[in-house]
Amino acid sequence: MAKYYGTRNKTMDRHVLLRDIDVPDIREYDVYVANGGYEAWKKALTSMKPDEVIGVVKDSGLRGRGGAGFPAGVKWSFIPKDVFPKYVVVNGDESEAGTFKDHQIIDGNPHQLIEGVALCAYAVQAKTNYIYLRGEFYEPARTLQRAIDEAYAHGMLGKNVLGSGFDIDIHIHLGAGAYICGEETALLSSLEGQLGQPRLRPPFPAVQGLYAKPTVINNVETLANVPPIVLNGAQWYRQYGTEKSPGTKIFCVSGRVNRPGNYELPLGQYTIRELIEMAGGTIDGRPVKGVLPAGSSAPILPASALDTRLDYESVQAAGSILGSASFVILDDTVDIVWAARKMVRFFKHESCGKCTPCREGTHWALKLYDKLLSGRGTPEDVNMIGEVAGQMANKCFCLLGEFATSPMLSTLKHFRSEYEAFIARHRDGVMNGYTDELIREGVIAGPDGIVARH
Amino acid sequence: MLKEKRAADIEKVLAKYPPERKRSAIMPLLYLAQEEYGYCSDEAMREVAEIIGCDPTEVKSIVGFYTMFYEHPVGKYVIDVCDDLPCALRGADKFVSHCEKKLGIRAGQTTPDGKFTLHTVMCIAACDRAPVAQVNREYRYDLTEEEFDRMVDALSQG
Numbered sequence: 367m368a369k370y371y372g373t374r375n376k377t378m379d380r381h382v383l384l385r386d387i388d389v390p391d392i393r394e395y396d397v398y399v400a401n402g403g404y405e406a407w408k409k410a411l412t413s414m415k416p417d418e419v420i421g422v423v424k425d426s427g428l429r430g431r432g433g434a435g436f437p438a439g440v441k442w443s444f445i446p447k448d449v450f451p452k453y454v455v456v457n458g459d460e461s462e463a464g465t466f467k468d469h470q471i472i473d474g475n476p477h478q479l480i481e482g483v484a485l486c487a488y489a490v491q492a493k494t495n496y497i498y499l500r501g502e503f504y505e506p507a508r509t510l511q512r513a514i515d516e517a518y519a520h521g522m523l524g525k526n527v528l529g530s531g532f533d534i535d536i537h538i539h540l541g542a543g544a545y546i547c548g549e550e551t552a553l554l555s556s557l558e559g560q561l562g563q564p565r566l567r568p569p570f571p572a573v574q575g576l577y578a579k580p581t582v583i584n585n586v587e588t589l590a591n592v593p594p595i596v597l598n599g600a601q602w603y604r605q606y607g608t609e610k611s612p613g614t615k616i617f618c619v620s621g622r623v624n625r626p627g628n629y630e631l632p633l634g635q636y637t638i639r640e641l642i643e644m645a646g647g648t649i650d651g652r653p654v655k656g657v658l659p660a661g662s663s664a665p666i667l668p669a670s671a672l673d674t675r676l677d678y679e680s681v682q683a684a685g686s687i688l689g690s691a692s693f694v695i696l697d698d699t700v701d702i703v704w705a706a707r708k709m710v711r712f713f714k715h716e717s718c719g720k721c722t723p724c725r726e727g728t729h730w731a732l733k734l735y736d737k738l739l740s741g742r743g744t745p746e747d748v749n750m751i752g753e754v755a756g757q758m759a760n761k762c763f764c765l766l767g768e769f770a771t772s773p774m775l776s777t778l779k780h781f782r783s784e785y786e787a788f789i790a791r792h793r794d795g796v797m798n799g800y801t802d803e804l805i806r807e808g809v810i811a812g813p814d815g816i817v818a819r820h
Numbered sequence: 821m822l823k824e825k826r827a828a829d830i831e832k833v834l835a836k837y838p839p840e841r842k843r844s845a846i847m848p849l850l851y852l853a854q855e856e857y858g859y860c861s862d863e864a865m866r867e868v869a870e871i872i873g874c875d876p877t878e879v880k881s882i883v884g885f886y887t888m889f890y891e892h893p894v895g896k897y898v899i900d901v902c903d904d905l906p907c908a909l910r911g912a913d914k915f916v917s918h919c920e921k922k923l924g925i926r927a928g929q930t931t932p933d934g935k936f937t938l939h940t941v942m943c944i945a946a947c948d949r950a951p952v953a954q955v956n957r958e959y960r961y962d963l964t965e966e967e968f969d970r971m972v973d974a975l976s977q978g
Contacts, residue, residue: 371959373948463943464906494838501888502900502944504957537836542847543887545942559843559872561885577841620906620947627948661943662905694906694947708905712942718885802917803903806927806940818926 371506372470373627377644382606382614383590384630386474393509395516398477404522406597407481410488411530414596419489423592425600427612432457432548432585433660433689435611435678438592444572445490445580452580454487455557455571456497456589459541459548463712464661464692467616468586470628472499472506475590476513482589483536484523485596490582493533497586498553501542511538545716549764550583552718563720564764585690587616607633611677615688619645621695622652634677638667641676642695652697656780660689662709663769665776666696686776702781703788704800707735709773711807717766724767727758731774736809738785739800741792748785752778822867826852830871842872846882850889859890887941895930895937897975900954903940906947915951916940918965922972935976 374387381387391397398404410419424439445452456479460468471479479497487495499507514536517523525533539557546552547562554576556562575581591613595603607613611633620626624646631641638657648654656666665686667674674684681688696705714728731754734747755774762768778785792798804810808818823830829852837844849871853864860883862876869876883889890898901919903912920926923936930937946952949961953968960971 369959371946371949371961460945461943463904464947465943466945466947469945496836500945501886502941502954502957505959539836539844540848540851541886542850542889543941544885556847557844558841559846559882561881577838618947620950621909626910626950692947694909696909700909705905705909708908712904715942803913806916806920812926818928 369505371466371473373625375625375627375629375644377629377631378614381630382594383478383587383616384470384474384628385478386470387630392475393473393477393513395477395513395520398475399520402597403477403593404481404517406593406595407484407522408528410485410596411528411532416489416491419485419596422596422600423489426591426595426603427600427610428588428591428595428603429611429613429678430585431587431591431615431690433462433663433687435688438584438588441572441584442486442489442582444570445582446573447491449580450491451494452490452492453576453582454483454490454492454495455554455576455581455583456483456495456586457548457550457553457583458497458499458503458586459545459553460503460586461500461545461548461716462661462663462690462692463709464620464658464694465618465690466620466692467618467628467690469503469506470616471586471590472503472510476510477517478590478593479510479586480513480517480523480536482592484527484534485592486582486584486589487534487536488532490580492582493535495534495536496539496557496576497536498539498541498547498557500547501540504540507538507540514538544718545712546718546764546766549766552764553583554581561718563718564766566763607635608677608679610679615676615691617641617676618690618692619695620693622649622697622700623647623695624649631676634675634680636676637673638676638693639672641693642672645695648695648697652699654695655698655700656696656702658694658696659686659691661692661694662712663687663765663772664689665772666780668780701788702777702784703735703738706773706777707732707739710735710770713766713770713773717770721763721767723758723761724763724770727754727767728770730754731770736804738788738792739797740804740810741795741797743789743792745786745789748778748782748789822849822853822856822864823871825856834871843874846872846874846879847886850879850883854889859893893930893934896935897955898937898939900939900941900944901927902942902944902946902950902952904943906943907950907952910950912951915963915965915968919968922965922969936972 429435551565552562571581714732755771805812833848857864865879927940
């Protein structure tokens with residue numbers, strides 16, 4: 367048995383998703399079943415029509431947990447009834463910096479994901495289904511495969527499940543290190559054995575997805591919500607969260623806090639400040655400088671936004687996006703220019719190269735940040751960063767390119783004075799502690815006079 | 821030959837996808853090839869192309885696109901340390917500098933004895949357990965410099 371990943375932060379009497387916190391061995395088939403597991407699956411197969419499953423998920427108001435927040439039931443209802451085969455593809459590419467919730471679901475509560483996939487497959491009548499996991503999830507994939515094998519062995523997957531006449535197969539497909547594959551059309555290309563590059567939409571995957579057939583793509587966390595919804599009903603689910611953001615959500619907290627980890631909470635009930643308190647507060651109690659609500663791709667929020675409520679609408683109103691709810695906390699010890707460069711470096715590395723604004727823009731933006739960090743920056747360079755980001759915004763083929771502008775534009779918006787102070791402090795090649803990183807990345811020469819090449 | 825050595829695994833991989841969509845198996849097959857050859861050698865890519873029924877150039881483009889397929893020989897143990905923002909906020913950069921010192925190489929290099937390759941990688945979805953690394957794709961959480969040294973010493977013996 368592969369080792370377990372996850373922090374056991376108890377935030378609710380009974381968790382909806384991170385049930386491994388309440389029932390430590392729930393990753394085992396018998397334990398899952400003893401705790402109500404596969405009851406929703408049995409209920410659907412024996413007493414519900416596929417459309418009824420779509421109906422209850424629609425009524426629950428469950429929104430996609432991968433980032434976009436699109437209502438899951440509505441997405442399922444777009445699948446045409448008369449085209450076969452169709453597919454359910456699970457997005458388990460979890461690669462946004464600061465996101466580690468799907469990791470814990472897969473490792474800690476894999477059967478709930480499998481049951482969710484099965485319910486979705488039944489709802490849209492897909493027989494063959496794929497769970498796409500990032501290549502680095504080699505270990506979690508083993509746990510999940512073991513759970514899938516158990517589900518087959520107990521007749522929950524395979525041919526004619528529970529005598530219903532419904533056949534279902536679930537396969538795991540491993541990626542190989544490409545953030546872009548979290549973009550749903552790039553994920554499909556990757557699954558088809560092509561370069562992981564996004565495709566033009568429309569046609570949307572619901573019409574022409576995997577192998578040009580109707581396809582539902584949902585995030586791991588989204589589908590893990592489905593079994594309790596089908597079992598307990600939409601009204602039960604709506605006891606959590608707000609009217610527009612129902613249910614619970616896993617918040618990944620990382621960065622400068624004492625107890626980083628996953629925290630499952632009803633949407634809209636708490637504020638960012640309270641989330642940070644739950645995570646043990648900041649290290650040494652330092653003041654918060656900024657918060658990234660959805661990893662590198664969300665605009666940074668300054669400390670003045672700490673009382674923002676944790677739901678899709680409130681975070682958007684505050685000027686950012688809730689997205690995957692990966693909260694990276696920055697305190698006053700963090701250099702904003704350095705942090706922005708880390709994020710720009712991420713996007714430069716992960717740009718798939720398909721479209722010019724993103725490929726070239728991230729390349730030149732990183733060069734400008736390299737210049738700042740190596741103590742050669744000028745105020746014109748700061749303006750140029752804003753210009754490069756401005757040239758990229760709204761001109762990229764997919765959202766990755768748009769995301770790449772976030773760390774630049776949002777830090778310039780809220781922390782421009784820090785850029786100016788940084789330049790003043792790092793004049794004439796003074797680097798203040800960044801030397802090792804810059805040598806390693808080939809920005810400056812090492813003591814041997816050699817510039818590293820990658 | 822991959823086809824003989826891993827016949828059962830190849831069959832299992834191909835069975836996951838529709839028979840006319842063999843190309844979907846390209847990445848799983850490359851993982852098998854990499855396990856056998858240590859990296860995606862020209863020979864390995866040719867074999868994968870033959871199984872799939874596509875041009876070796878197409879396989880090569882996949883290898884070039886995805887970071888987890890190695891185009892050159894790597895050490896027996898590939899150590900991937902995350903130095904992305906969330907990890908860096910918890911000391912990953914200093915930790916990587918220590919790894920470089922301990923192994924006597926820079927990130928991106930392989931030790932002369934062919935034992936270790938050190939990579940820095942982008943976020944690997946375990947930010948709450950930083951500094952975090954993967955050794956041949958297996959997670960090592962909550963690493964300290966002392967733990968890293970012990971791990972390297974132990975692997976050096978093996």
